[in-house]
Amino acid sequence: RRYRSWEDVDAPRSKAAPVEMRLYLQFHRENMADHLGWMADLIDRLDGTHEQRSHGGSYPGPHHETVSPQIDSWGLSHHSSNRLTTDEPYSIACEAYGFQWCRAMGRNNRWWNEEIYGSFVGGLHPTEKKTLGQESALYIWLTLIEGGAGAMFWQYRPEYMTYEAPGLNIAALDGEPTERFDAATATIAQIDRIANHLPLAIPRADVAIAYSGPSDDAFDFNDQGVQFIQHHRALYRTLWAQSVAMDLVTPAMGWSEYSLVYLPHFAVLDEVALARLRGLLQASDGPHLVADGYFGTFAGKGHWSFKPPEGLSDLIDCRIADFDVIADFDVGAGKNVVQMECGTFTLPAGTTYSILEAQGDTAPIATIGDEVVGVRSADGRFTWYGFALSATASSQVTGQPGAPAPAGLVHDEVATALLATAGVESWFTLTGARIVAFRRHSRQGGSLIFALNVERHPARTRVQPRWPIGSARNLLGEQNLALCDGAFELTLGFGEAAVIHCVDI
Numbered sequence: 453r454r455y456r457s458w459e460d461v462d463a464p465r466s467k468a469a470p471v472e473m474r475l476y477l478q479f480h481r482e483n484m485a486d487h488l489g490w491m492a493d494l495i496d497r498l499d500g501t502h503e504q505r506s507h508g509g510s511y512p513g514p515h516h517e518t519v520s521p522q523i524d525s526w527g528l529s530h531h532s533s534n535r536l537t538t539d540e541p542y543s544i545a546c547e548a549y550g551f552q553w554c555r556a557m558g559r560n561n562r563w564w565n566e567e568i569y570g571s572f573v574g575g576l577h578p579t580e581k582k583t584l585g586q587e588s589a590l591y592i593w594l595t596l597i598e599g600g601a602g603a604m605f606w607q608y609r610p611e612y613m614t615y616e617a618p619g620l621n622i623a624a625l626d627g628e629p630t631e632r633f634d635a636a637t638a639t640i641a642q643i644d645r646i647a648n649h650l651p652l653a654i655p656r657a658d659v660a661i662a663y664s665g666p667s668d669d670a671f672d673f674n675d676q677g678v679q680f681i682q683h684h685r686a687l688y689r690t691l692w693a694q695s696v697a698m699d700l701v702t703p704a705m706g707w708s709e710y711s712l713v714y715l716p717h718f719a720v721l722d723e724v725a726l727a728r729l730r731g732l733l734q735a736s737d738g739p740h741l742v743a744d745g746y747f748g749t750f751a752g753k754g755h756w757s758f759k760p761p762e763g764l765s766d767l768i769d770c771r772i773a774d775f776d777v778i779a780d781f782d783v784g785a786g787k788n789v790v791q792m793e794c795g796t797f798t799l800p801a802g803t804t805y806s807i808l809e810a811q812g813d814t815a816p817i818a819t820i821g822d823e824v825v826g827v828r829s830a831d832g833r834f835t836w837y838g839f840a841l842s843a844t845a846s847s848q849v850t851g852q853p854g855a856p857a858p859a860g861l862v863h864d865e866v867a868t869a870l871l872a873t874a875g876v877e878s879w880f881t882l883t884g885a886r887i888v889a890f891r892r893h894s895r896q897g898g899s900l901i902f903a904l905n906v907e908r909h910p911a912r913t914r915v916q917p918r919w920p921i922g923s924a925r926n927l928l929g930e931q932n933l934a935l936c937d938g939a940f941e942l943t944l945g946f947g948e949a950a951v952i953h954c955v956d957i
Contacts, residue, residue, distance in 0.1 A: 682842065917939075
């Protein structure tokens, strides 16, 4: 279109006009950032002392990276129930994912947990279980583990007149403490006991999961916004339960120091994403890139690519030959099986996939029937799956209240194989009952190991860090731990945390 004046320009009235809608949203987001920056500057001139915080979101949003630099710290609110009261307690990773995103977005990585919902039973028509004390405690610990500056509960006393009544509270209707209040009080006291080790520092992970805001928009324009986030979070949920350290990144951030960068549904390749990808693909070394789903199928302006992968066809010896979808008929006929290097996996009806045509030295590595749906470059540094890896497993815990179930997950075996191609492992060898472990750096020097038990039985686990340690002290138990071949043993009850200070050698 050609316009003679601003009066000729109408806002797009439908997401079905993706190019115009993207420009319209870009205008709103930049305007939002400008307005927030103006308010922050005004407050700084009037006050200049107190921190200013902004309420972001519990999962990535396309506007976050534009808006977050304008304010001192980023933050979120989140539900706190239906995690440890399900048969998928490791779904608590959904909130840890949101915490990591806030850390990635916060100015100088500063973020607050603005609202841990006290509970969310929901009046006369409950939709969620009440929050357990163990859940309240673990969210405080996870806030600390992910570098949060602080955490707040929403709220102390319950609502009495709104749809949120009686919920979102850590005190009962009569003001007396609940188990959530008692658990929060006890956890705060425990953190006070390790205060001389804080603030902690978070080492860079070996694995990064990249987020594409323009791709998120493209999915949202097609009423698939919720599914996009579920796909994006799928590998995180799987690796979190395996105690694998991860970072969340965007194309505007540096990727070169990672061993593996995963690109879930990087569909829209704008100038920033193309510059990042071309630089890495042309480098003599760098991270192993793994792309899946609708990779490179859209140009930066928002229209479908004329030659996918958009802007990379001169560097990637593979083209998209066609598209298809797993139908109910395919499921009934057993034609919904993908053959991968690590095994075979059934895909649910509705799984879309790109049919890939490997060229040059690029090798096929995954097929559905006779059709190639996965390839790897000759140097082994670029892997492309034409389907979403989150189709290889599923969860009934969606991670977003009200979202349709099931939600996709990356199968454990697929996730392990991805790590192996890049030579990545967890920072720990864990033997015995499953726990989740994290490595952080202490202000006193050495490492802090945080260990959490989310399962409903005591966990007795042998923990062996993959770096050499000279001693280990249980800070909450106030005792030194015996080392055997560089490993120590822990016993944790349901919902309990341990903090171990290690002298690194």
